[in-house]
Amino acid sequence: MDYTIVAVVIFVVALLVVGGAFLIRPRRPQAPDERARAGEREEGGAHTAVAEREEAEEPGDAAGPVTVAEPPTVPPPAPPIETPPPSAGRLVRLRARLARSQSVFGQGLLGLLSRDTLDDDAWDEIEDTLITADVGVTSATQIVQSLRTKVKVLGTRSPEEARTLLREELLAQINPDLERGVRTEPHGDRPAVLMIVGVNGTGKTTTSGKLARVLVGDGRSVVLGAADTFRAAAADQLETWGGRVGAPVVRKDEGADPASVAFDAVSRGIEDGVDAVIIDTAGRLHTKTGLMDELGKVKRVVEKKSQVDEVLLVLDATTGQNGLRQARVFAEVVNITGIVLTKLDGTAKGGIIIQVQRELGVPVKLVGLGEGPDDLAPFDPEAFVDAILGEG
Template identity: 75%
Template sequence: MDITLIAAIVIAVVLLAVGGFFLVRTQRPVKPGKEEPGPETTGAAGATAVEEDRDRDSGTVRTPPSQAPPEAPAAEPAAPELETPPPSAGRMVRLRARLARSQSSFGQGLLNLLSSDTLDDDAWEEIEDTLITADIGVASASQIVESLRTRVKVLGSRGHDEVRALLREELLAHIRTDADRTVRTEPHNGRPAVIMVVGVNGTGKTTTTGKLARVLVGDGRSVVLGAADTFRAAATEQLQTWGSRVGAPVVRKEEGADPASVAFDAVSRGIEEGADTVIIDTAGRLHTKTGLMDELGKVKRVVEKKSQVDEVLLVLDATTGQNGLRQARVFGEVVNVTGIALTKLDGTAKGGIIVQVQRELGVPVKLVGLGEGPDDLAPFDPEVFVDAILG
């Protein structure tokens, strides 16, 4: 064999061996059972890139992904359906049965005592105690008993109908049927009537304000409400609910705002909108807290820079008895109370508080609450009240 040929073969073998060695060195080892990982991708963008590479290799033309339709805006909550409250006329008569159920034991007890065969000193003392227990007050109870005692003695008869008629006359005389119980809600001089609702905590001021608005709307009046109880956010929300039910706008501010400012703005809005009545719900306050009572006086003074205050209604809980009378005195000194709204008269309340409050303050009871329903606030009618008591 030619030496040149042998040398060429040796050189070729050496070159192949060296090339194979370098080829093996440049490849990464892969463990058995595992595939070589491809390039790392993250999210939808990476997945889309891989798919596009595969499509490019296969010659497939892909359509762009369809975009999801934009989300429709969230629907706003529907406005509450406006309610049509019943008119105030006849409310007391409609609630008469409820009043009779709560007060009948008091009236029937008196009638039974007065109709008994013997009316000695012990019997008259029991009659007086029954009147005092009903929160009529010691002075009024004494006067009623003395008058009844004299009239029964003169008449010499104690038939049930006669006794009932006598007792009815005495109770009506002490409840004062001649008192003006009109709640002044009529606009005047181109301005709305302004009503302030005051009282201690827990008597039902905000509820009474809302119910009074319903009474007025039921009578065809336009009303603006002022949420001047800025110490309790719940009171503002509660009044807003009452207003939205009957379409009465509510003037409100953030919690802790100046109550006088809210009251002033409410009256201003009432004037601008030509409303018939503006009702201002004030914060509950203990009658013993001088600072809070002074603030109540400030609310009234600020409102009077815009318009006169036609009514200051003091809300009293009929179940508080003597304590309610003490509350009424202090409020009367600060803001000149013009009328009483007596709440919770349908429960265990004793209606005699009406006689006592009016006697001590010279302020008439104008409204009574006879239940928890939205239309259970009624103008006070003394004759319906006494007839319900006596059955």
């Protein structure tokens, strides 16, 4: 027997047994943590892509809502500063408006004086017309007596002569020689101080604002004092007027002491070196003693800082005789230096100018002839008489 062949066969069989055992060896099972790590590696790419897509779609902190910054608030631009017209010639420019309101007064008198016969009844009618226009009984009587004397001396008279006679008499009663300038010149380092006083509803705050325009139009600098602390709207209104011409307004909370506001306004005027300080006071009934005493206090407190150059009483021309009673009481409390007659365009009773001046010895210095911002004018007696008589 050939042992060599047998050995070869045995060797081959052994190799086949060993190789088959290696090929059919079972795979070792994975531990749970290994399977988890394998899953994370398989899904990691997908998770990363989703996260990147969400971050691109929803930027910001996922813990709360996204805050969008609002654009900054831009304040509205301040209104431009106006340049009012100068006071010179204002009443002349407003003559047509004045003539319309006073035509009943002037033209009625001219018609009566131009009659062919002037008997007692005619003269009584002339006197009644004057009284109706609030000239006052005393002044009306004087005018009629003077006219009757001149008519007798002249004899016959034409309409032109009647106009001349009436013009002379009205001017004499208005007294063109009275000092009507509003004192607005500073004295030293102190500004001129003007107090505006009057009863409720006469237009004091509006007059204060319009007067500031008159002064600015004349080249003067102004500070406004809102001493009407009973009405918050009064201070707001005054600020509107001041803002239009660049005049600062000193004000305090509603209910503050008016004398304190007036004092601070004058102090501000001194600090700023302005020409004039206009103090708007609260409206008060001339029959209320407490309110009138308070007005006197305002004036006394202001005078600790600077002298008061003007105390201008605002009268409504439509109130007639009641306006005269108001004027008397105010004059007793604060020594009125001048009259501002408002709403003169809304009444035919311009004769109140004659009566107020006669009773108080105080001149009408300013007249209001409308609602426009520049309808306050220095009173010119000749322009006034010419307007109501229809002269150019």
